[in-house]
Amino acid sequence: MALPVRRVVSLVPSLTEAVAATAPELLVGATDWCSHPGGLDVARVGGTKNPDPGRVAALAPGLVLANEEENRAADLAALRAAGLNVLVTQVRTLDQGFTELARALHACGLARPGWLADAEDAWRDVSPAVPGLRAVVPIWRRPWMVLGRDTFAGDVLARLGVVGVHAGHPERYPRIPVGELNACGAELVVLPDEPYRFTADDGPEAFPGLPCALLSGRHLTWYGPSLTEAPAVLAAALRAAVR
Known part of the structure; x- marks a missing residue:
């Protein structure tokens, strides 16, 4: 059985905000561009296009959250080569956004948060x-x-x-x-x-x-x-x- 995720690094500003709003204690690292929530106090690992694999690995995350558009394939490959578990989202529609949010949060060991249901309701009609x-x-x-x-x-x-x-x-x-x-x-x-x-x-x-x-x-x-x-x-x- 896989051990529960205790430490998460996010390379995507929107996913950083999603984890921070749901289980802030899990988030240990984020990019320089992760501006929400305000006052986010975690280690910074570089930009979305140029994260530092060494800095990410030093944080010993159980999961790294990334996106196929925001992050470069070469950087994600380097993180995997360092033995890190990397989840990559693909979001090209609003419905995919909701699905991928639920997938990413589930990978963090989290249940669907109330704010996600509220967001789906806000867009439904x-x-x-x-x-x-x-x-x-x-x-x-x-x-x-x-x-x-x-x-x-x-x-x-x-x-x-x-x-x-x-x-x-x-x-x-x-x-x-x-x-x-x-x-x-x-x-x-x-x-x-x-x-x-x-x-x-x-x-x-x-x-x-x-x-x-x-x-x-x-x-x-x-x-x-x-x-x-x-x-x-x-x-x-x-x-x-x-x-």
């Missing part, structure tokens, strides 16, 4: 905030990159009524010049504050004449406790942009 509105969703500039097909954030926005102009693109995060973005017939520009930190002064000026919705990246791209309040937070920001 969500009403579109901007029904049928065509939008481009940049996630980076220099170069400009947007949400394409098969992304978690794209699915979240679709449930709120946003029609992604590039949702059918063959790439998941295509690079598209800003001139083409302005000429694609979008009615709205959605600008999250991560991974690129778009702000009122950095982003909207590139799309003259188009309303811009500045969204919380944590509520748009994280799968964790933030999903409980995400429908209301994101819907309010979308509606405010098109009033």
Whole structure:
């Protein structure tokens, strides 16, 4: 019989928050980008793209939580080569987010927490905030990159009524010049504050004449406790942009 997990290192900000909200005593390490919950007092092991395998191994975790998109395969291979147990989530839809959260927490020896049920309830009967509105969703500039097909954030926005102009693109995060973005017939520009930190002064000026919705990246791209309040937070920001 496998021994219960007593020590967890998370390389994914949303999973860090999920474990910390459920069983904080298990969490012994996280990345420099793990910003929630506030005041998180655990060892830092580097970034999501460049964790230090030696620092992770020194924490003697029974489980390392990772994600196939946020973390590099080479880093995960190095952790496994060090004898560590690594669980890798794959999340490209909201439903997958709920399933993978339950799987990751179960691997930590935890029952389904109340906040996960609350998050599922919050999204179950969500009403579109901007029904049928065509939008481009940049996630980076220099170069400009947007949400394409098969992304978690794209699915979240679709449930709120946003029609992604590039949702059918063959790439998941295509690079598209800003001139083409302005000429694609979008009615709205959605600008999250991560991974690129778009702000009122950095982003909207590139799309003259188009309303811009500045969204919380944590509520748009994280799968964790933030999903409980995400429908209301994101819907309010979308509606405010098109009033």
